[in-house]
Amino acid sequence: MKKLSLWSVLCVAMIAWSSSAFSDTIKVGVLHSLSGTMAISETTLKDTVLMMVEEQNKAGGLLGKQLEAVVVDPASDWPLFAEKMRELVEVHKVDVIFGCWTSVSRKSVLPVVEELNGLLFYPVQYEGEESSKNVFYTGASPNQQAIPAVDYLMDGGVERWVLAGTDYVYPRTTNKILESYLKLKGVDEKDIMINYTPFSHSDWQTIVSDIKQFGSAGKKTAVVSTINGDANVPFYKELGNQGLSAEDIPVVAFSVGEEELSGIDTAPLVGHLAAWNYFQSAESEENDSFIEAWQAFIGNEDRVTNDPMEATYIGFKMWAEAVSKAGTTEVDKVRPAMYGLEVPNLTGGTAVMNTNHHLSKPVLIGEIQDDGQFEIVWSTDGEVKGDAWTDYLPESAVIVSDWADPAINCGNFNTETKKCSGQNY
Amino acid sequence: MSTSFADAIDEGNTVLSFPELVASLTTKKFDEKAVIIKKIQESEHPQSLIILSKLLDGKIYYKKDDKTVVIADITKKTASIINASTGEPLGQTTKKKLKKVGINNKLRRALNSSIAQLSLNNEDPKIRKSAVVEMFKNMDDEMSSILQKQLGVEKNKHVIKTLETAISINQLKSSVHDDKLQAIESLSNSLYPEVRVALNQLEKNLSTSPQTSQTLTLIETTQNSLKKIESRVGIYKQIENIFFGISLGSVLLLIAVGLAITFGVMGVINMAHGEMLMLGAYTTYIIQLLLPNHIEYSILISIPTAFIFTGLVGIGIERGVIRFLYGRPLETLLATFGISLILQQAVRTLISPQNRAVSTPEWMSGSLDINPALSLTYNRLYIIIFALLVLAGLMLLLNKSKFGLQVRAVTQNRSMAKAMGIKTDWVDAFTFGLGSGIAGIAGVALSQLTNVGPNLGQAYIIDSFMVVVFGGVGNLWGTLFGAMTLGIANKFLEPSMGAVLAKIIVLVFIILFIQKRPRGMFALKGRSADN
């Protein structure tokens, strides 16, 4: 009996829930983990979206309506990402979703967001090799991060390379791209060392000692690190303790930003590098006011900003502009309105949304300072256009993405066979 | 100012005064700074060394208003400043009024080499020695003759040896056959990587040059020297590997020994053990937050604090939850798992979902250089010692004290112990508190190795169970043995098959091992063990 009543409660709750969806606000879904392993990175982005929503509402909302953020917790659980995505779109009827971190979470929600014709903004750097009709990628693709970083080091005379990464798709792909890029630049196979470690690897003694030995062959050596969040702290600690300083063997990282540094004692890391599209230390008015607004919103004047936050910022601004331009939040109208849209980025330039759903952004290289900030030591002359498909892998070199060109109108157009493959919608 | 300096460099003949040089550090261009650094070094001004080392430390600023270059000592928002070129104190100012003179890696290398050359006469033989080592990379005849002179006045035999090595490296380039041969032979005792690089380079050059009998001898000698060096390096590599293994083992020991009490002695499958580690690590963070100026002592203060704090949390958990579950060991697993979720989220809510920075005190950073091929990091060394001390202390407590006697009595026969007037409730609570407290101090040690964040405990919980089960439940020697075996096995498998596969193999090994000895390595045998 008890069970039957429980069931009826459940059914009623669900029906009531789904019918409560119609109201006069524009709903912004936030799909970031607030618990589990990814909460470390993702809670910041949730707060960023909440801040953007608040600011937009203060400025009068959109299309005369107020914005309403709908926050759910996918709890770092990948199938739960898909479930929550469906909940946001089907049950809460959100008009746009900001969310996901790491490719697996994005891959998990991809079929759902495509099926329901939702609109997702993915704000984290990733390995590329994707361009979905329903996703805008505001983080960096490999040609906006990895390749410029290697170019910079090569100019500095580095001849020997350690590609160290956590064993998942982003490092694997990035390192594949870098390996073929380095070989193209005449680097010998023997001068490349590739190493993969599991997530949250904590004992780096052997690997750092190997790197030390690899680097003592008389050629200038650098480490290109795609080591994921949690494993970085013990890695850098071990580097410092074994006496590998940035002058001897610099480490350039693609996943270490201000946020990660705020959890590390930076003194031994000074001089190591990171490549991003944004650093908090960038000097521009937009950046100053963004930092000020962020610190006020979060109530902590030591709170840092980072690249995925800028990506969220750009994504949100662009979406808001596209909605005003289109006069509706309807996905099919907003999407074309996004192409070619320009929004000032936080580093003093302009971000442009391309028809492959990736941004044009500048690439910056920063050196870690002892205060946990980066000193920008190099930047590209202008904005670099994000590649959905890399030119350095044979299978991917022939694929292009263009959602505006009526002759292509797909995310993975094979220029040889003139066909689109793998499109669900 | 900076434009005139750029012109000056272009012309290359203008001599700038020392204050002018220092003032031109305000330039934004790293290439210009490099030239200035070289000039400062060559100026032989008494302030040169100070300026260069402060620049390396990131302590050189300039005032935004009048561009005076200063050495600043910044605490929070205020800064006490000293005029860089004169050394005259300029009093206090605020951080906002200063701008840092930034450097990059290239400049750091230039600074290191300049500082090294200025430090050849330093009072400290260690600094003199490392100054010479710094020069290995770019030896030339000019440098060699400077070092020759130095050799004449040097008294310290370690420094003399290093000087000789440096000169020999240069001598490898000599055109005189005998000099070359002598240098090759003398270098065969050196373990410096630079020496190997130089010898390898020499071998390569020789093999491409005309094959006279002289070159053949040289090639042979070089190869012999290299072989000799390599074999010694190989031995040290093995020693290093054992050290890595022991150090990993001692980390495992630390994280497992608390569990050996709560799980091994009391039979509570404590899934919240990892969170006790986490709380210990956060205690270190809080202590450092409270005493920002005493980082050196923070660890020492944290150890007892963490012990008491996590111990109290442990007692709380025991009194609040676990005491209802004695005799239902598998259910303690479920309840403590719930507790671990709550503790994790509590830390996320109360402190932050982000990782927190815990600084490493000076005395725990860096490494003990035994020779150029073998250096042992201090933090690992201390942790090994610390782990063994904790284990020894615990054994003393359990085997020699009255409390230990009561603990053993209660775990062996609860009702009998009760009948004899032992307050079993409090013994249980304090035993659990002890196990938790020890997990807390292990957390303090972990804060020096890894992330301090809400997920810290999760990363270690399985490893700690493996150690305890592998070693044999209820036996601290087993825990020691288990931790060390797993640590060393991991480190010996890792170079050949990578970290992940090594870990998988070790896990499979444990699973198979438990088939052989279902109660771990150091298990009790006989009838009583079966019940």
Added chain:
Amino acid sequence: MEKNESILYLNNVSVSFDGFKAINELSLYIDKNELRCIIGANGAGKTTMMDIITGKTKPDEGEVYFGDHIDLTKKDEAEIANLGIGRKFQKPTVFENHSVFENLQLALEGHRNILSNLFYELNEDQRNKIDSSLETIGLEAEKYRMAGELSHGQKQWLEIGMLITQNPQVLLVDEPVAGMTHQESERTAELLTSLATRHSVVVVEHDMEFVRSIARRVTVLHQGSVLAEGTMDKIQNDRKVIEVYLGD
């Protein structure tokens, strides 16, 4: 030579745990349909001896034979049980969450593999067999009660009943009257004596009065080996036995 007449044969058996010799060159022979009592102080090796016979513990050295040629040291517990050696534990061990009937049903001989148990249906013969066991142990009234609800003595009987239903040739009974009232002990004595007409019964017991009431032949164990063997009277007058066992 004696091997031919005896059903259970232990020769020069030793076993040690962590250097402690629990059984030390023990030799023991049990005949068909014999009722043997084994006494000895705590730690004399009584239970370990049972463990060795039932295959729970493997001896370090020595021979253990069942019948003429079956080497028990090469068999495991289940095999030995199926050969016809049943055992009652020191602590009454019944399936507390099963009814008395189910307990006996599980003990029924035959049907030891998985599939036949999955598709098992009880036949009339077997029902009768269970009923007769129930009668023997006097638990007819408790047939459908949970075994966990029985009194201590009833559990002891149920366990013996399970042994009977299993129909072994040898019954090893470890301390059957521990914790029983006087009347219960008497009933148990009767039960065991009647069993000895069809089975060989080995009883390990502390209670001297009980031993005296049933014993025909008694073996005294001390420090893992046989100290004395013979009728109760002989044992009671044996000087060595008095010294180490009865003396205090």
Added chain:
Amino acid sequence: MEKSLIQRLLLSDTGSKILTIVIIFIAIVVPVLNLLVPVDSPLHISTYTVTLLGKYLCYALLALSVDLVWGYLGILSLGHGAFFALGGYAMGMYLMRQIGDRGVYGNPLLPDFMVFLNWGSLPWYWFGFDHFPLALLMMFAAPGILAFVFGWLAFRSRVTGVYLSIMTQAMTYALMLAFFQNDFGFGGNNGLTDFKEILGFNLQDNTTRCALFVASAVALLSGYAFCKYIAQSRLGSLVMAIRDSESRVRFMGYRDEHIKLFIFVISAMLAGIAGALYVPQVGIINPSEFAPIRSIELVIWVAIGGRGTLYGAVLGAFVVNYAKTFFTAWAPEAWLFILGGIFVFVTVFMPKGLVGIYNQARSRNTRKKSMKESQANIRNS
């Protein structure tokens, strides 16, 4: 005869009755309301609800398999997630091969993740997965064989209790590490995803979804009946006898290790089927399913529902997962407090779970009733 067996299995007690009726009810009503009722009708059940309930059904089957080994056999397996995941991977591999040349790189043979990692050819263990019958076989065989090997080793050498639990945990942990490796050939951290169709039916189609939903319901009910059949057989009594007193069973001449192995393997296969049905409904299988935490969680479902009753496990799976779904949306920042609190509360104060409370209340009622009756009798006499 046939009918009486079904009655015996599914309608023998209140719990089973309610369970059977509810499952059959939702298996009919949910697809009908989803497919046939127009979207804007208040009676319409959204696809979200269908996939959600479908997921719960798979979890319930998984919980059932855990209850069989824990509640009946007394083995607390902390590695059942591994069997679930293996079944899921077997299904995932089939679904990957069904993509054919519709992957983003258009490679007819290799899944996308192999293409961009430069794999030259399909690894041998992927062969045959394009045939559904073989894939189906593997959904049973992969978890079955793992359970067999592990169980054979462990039960033969009599690893029991806590040790066994920790070893099952080590097993799933080792598998998780292995599957996380990209070199292993199962897609590493990203796992298998981007499925297109199953047996020729489009997976994004609502009809396919409802079919999978019904299949899950049928699987759950058949699994329930099967477990119940085992539990009611003499083998079932033996299994519980092993749980209560293993050595007694052994000294009665039963091969307890064989029985344990049998049940363990059966349970692993059930978990595998649950995984295989789960994957097409959620659209992804990834090594985090092997995470030890996951396996602990599902033990908790069973504990909360009430172990040793089978229907308790099903109830637990639904309640905990519904609570999770509800609280992660309702209180995203605090749901772990709530969930953790529930775990602690249930273990300490409700050792028999939700079902236990109900049974207790009922037996109290009957006792009250009988007391009243006896008092009445006394008065009458």
